[in-house]
Amino acid sequence: MSPLSRMRTSNTSSTPGMVPTANTESPGSPVRHVSPGRPVRRPGRPSVRRTGAVLLAIALFAGAPLGLRSVASAAPSLPPSIGNSILFHLQLATDIDNGGNPVGQGTVFPVGTKVVFGLLGWQYVPAGTELRVRLFQEDRFVFEAAHVVVNESGPDDGSGAGFAFPFYVSSGFPAGSYSVEVDYNRVPDEVVPFTIGDGGTFDEVVGSGTKTGPIPYKNPAEVLVVTRASVLRANMGSAADQVLAAARRVGDLHDLEADGQTRDTAAAAEEEVQRLLRSKPYKYLLIVGNDDAVPFDRVTNPMADSEASALADWELPSDWVPTDNYYTDMDGDPYAVPDLPVARIPSSDDADLLLTQLGDIVPPDGSAFALINQERKSQAGIVTNAIASMVQVRLEYTPPTTAEGFGSNPDAENARYLYVLLHGIGVLTNAWSANAVTWTPTSTDNPLDNEWVVQETYQADGVTTESDPTSHGVVQIGACYGAWTLDTVQEPVHKTADNNLALHYLKSGTRAYIADTHISYSTVMAASDTPRGRTGFELLFWKGIASGMAPIDAFQAAKVGIGRAIDALVQAGDIDNAKINLKTLHYMVYLGRP
Numbered sequence: 001m002s003p004l005s006r007m008r009t010s011n012t013s014s015t016p017g018m019v020p021t022a023n024t025e026s027p028g029s030p031v032r033h034v035s036p037g038r039p040v041r042r043p044g045r046p047s048v049r050r051t052g053a054v055l056l057a058i059a060l061f062a063g064a065p066l067g068l069r070s071v072a073s074a075a076p077s078l079p080p081s082i083g084n085s086i087l088f089h090l091q092l093a094t095d096i097d098n099g100g101n102p103v104g105q106g107t108v109f110p111v112g113t114k115v116v117f118g119l120l121g122w123q124y125v126p127a128g129t130e131l132r133v134r135l136f137q138e139d140r141f142v143f144e145a146a147h148v149v150v151n152e153s154g155p156d157d158g159s160g161a162g163f164a165f166p167f168y169v170s171s172g173f174p175a176g177s178y179s180v181e182v183d184y185n186r187v188p189d190e191v192v193p194f195t196i197g198d199g200g201t202f203d204e205v206v207g208s209g210t211k212t213g214p215i216p217y218k219n220p221a222e223v224l225v226v227t228r229a230s231v232l233r234a235n236m237g238s239a240a241d242q243v244l245a246a247a248r249r250v251g252d253l254h255d256l257e258a259d260g261q262t263r264d265t266a267a268a269a270e271e272e273v274q275r276l277l278r279s280k281p282y283k284y285l286l287i288v289g290n291d292d293a294v295p296f297d298r299v300t301n302p303m304a305d306s307e308a309s310a311l312a313d314w315e316l317p318s319d320w321v322p323t324d325n326y327y328t329d330m331d332g333d334p335y336a337v338p339d340l341p342v343a344r345i346p347s348s349d350d351a352d353l354l355l356t357q358l359g360d361i362v363p364p365d366g367s368a369f370a371l372i373n374q375e376r377k378s379q380a381g382i383v384t385n386a387i388a389s390m391v392q393v394r395l396e397y398t399p400p401t402t403a404e405g406f407g408s409n410p411d412a413e414n415a416r417y418l419y420v421l422l423h424g425i426g427v428l429t430n431a432w433s434a435n436a437v438t439w440t441p442t443s444t445d446n447p448l449d450n451e452w453v454v455q456e457t458y459q460a461d462g463v464t465t466e467s468d469p470t471s472h473g474v475v476q477i478g479a480c481y482g483a484w485t486l487d488t489v490q491e492p493v494h495k496t497a498d499n500n501l502a503l504h505y506l507k508s509g510t511r512a513y514i515a516d517t518h519i520s521y522s523t524v525m526a527a528s529d530t531p532r533g534r535t536g537f538e539l540l541f542w543k544g545i546a547s548g549m550a551p552i553d554a555f556q557a558a559k560v561g562i563g564r565a566i567d568a569l570v571q572a573g574d575i576d577n578a579k580i581n582l583k584t585l586h587y588m589v590y591l592g593r594p
Helices: 051-060 229-236 239-250 266-279 304-312 351-357 377-388 403-407 501-508 533-546 551-571 575-587
Strands: 030-032 091-093 115-124 130-137 140-148 160-168 176-184 187-196 204-206 223-227 252-255 284-288 297-300 320-323 342-345 368-373 393-398 417-421 431-441 452-464 474-478 512-516 521-523 588-591
Touching (some): 115 431, 115 452, 239 252, 239 351, 351 501, 377 417, 377 533, 393 431, 403 452, 417 533, 474 533, 501 512, 521 533, 521 575, 533 575, 575 588
Parallel strands (some): 223 284, 284 342, 368 393, 417 474
Antiparallel strands (some): 030 521, 130 140, 297 320, 431 452
């Protein structure tokens, strides 16, 4: 017998509490990973008034304990909501304060906790969908409750809806391990573990297995390495000689100004690089240096009109996107799909970073770790499913995971593969963040029998340079400006490993780093859909890794795949997503040695 008391809650559709809106985001709509204007930082701790919600929960539950039932299902690799809905990660909290903020949010609660709320929100879920939660104490089924969706989204543009499932134990939850299974139309969608007391903590996991051994670098005879030695020497002095010597060991090094001609523009550098590429049977290009040494090309942004207002306060360019594609676009195709893979080590002044990346980095043996914006579970699902096809993936979400918790997490640090899906911006590149939300009841008389309005409020940091995250594995970042290393108008103007997460990871010894250089787009996709946006690129990249490709080859295959998808989208008349794919083709970059 379970020591938990049987619980009672509404398991039928609730009375409509919100007016559905036509401006809902449905599957297939892109999600831009940047917040307009300046970010809203974490506020001070709100005044917490808990009594009302707890008393409501106490009043709802009575009855005898349940006997043993079926154990919790394993978390599915591809949740059934993927491609159908935009369902948030289930949040666990001990209350909601009068400001709508979840209180005590986390996955570890003290002994004696009497109530834990399962807060299940959505940006879009079709009306009539049944959402069910099933509580387990270790492997013993304890309780289940269901809600049939009334409102597909929130009443305002950008808002979502949600339902609060309270789990109440009059004598307090006993110490131990618990999990909540979320079912979507009776099919398991995710399993969220939590702990009462000081016992071990557990992450949600999908997939199984590990990978071992080094990831071989490419044959130096196949790699053309280019830089402008004068810039490296001006920035690093005599240390530049060490860097250049290391660069010669990993490929065929050429100074782009060896003939005495200045090549400080992308056009001039690209012309010389393509001349060199045609002189020998190279298969890869490695650029050593940041924008000041070997300039990124500034390609016209096909999404400029819709992004200008979001970037104006930051004084970031909306009309162009940094790209390295043109360096190896040998055939001059209309989309500038690179014909050879391009890698870059984007520093011209940090000898330690350059020497680390030009050395031999061996990734850890092991599996994968993913840190995901709690609102982006549906966008991440198809990507984590691809990773889980080859190794186990440990999943954490922000909130509740903090930057400090992530930076000190050995599972993240020692993962062979790391995937992060958060927000970013090109000025404050020291942090990636996620949406924190408030919950507002649509019925103050019966809040637990009706849906709630779920509204984004501020962004909670999930990764920061100050928390010193490190990785020797393959790191793929899904955050706007995740690979932006260029100087900006606003402070901090110059990007270094101390204020830029891309450079920080490279200096820590990351084997390969793949991310974007501008506002990027994620989308809810089904596995059979034409790849769209950054999510489509990520899916193609991780499928390549799972098939045994080296990171640089998987990166190139994803570039080619996104290029082909542009044609498919144009032929289907989907011009908006074709434009997003064109931008995606340009903003995805590979940082590190090929």
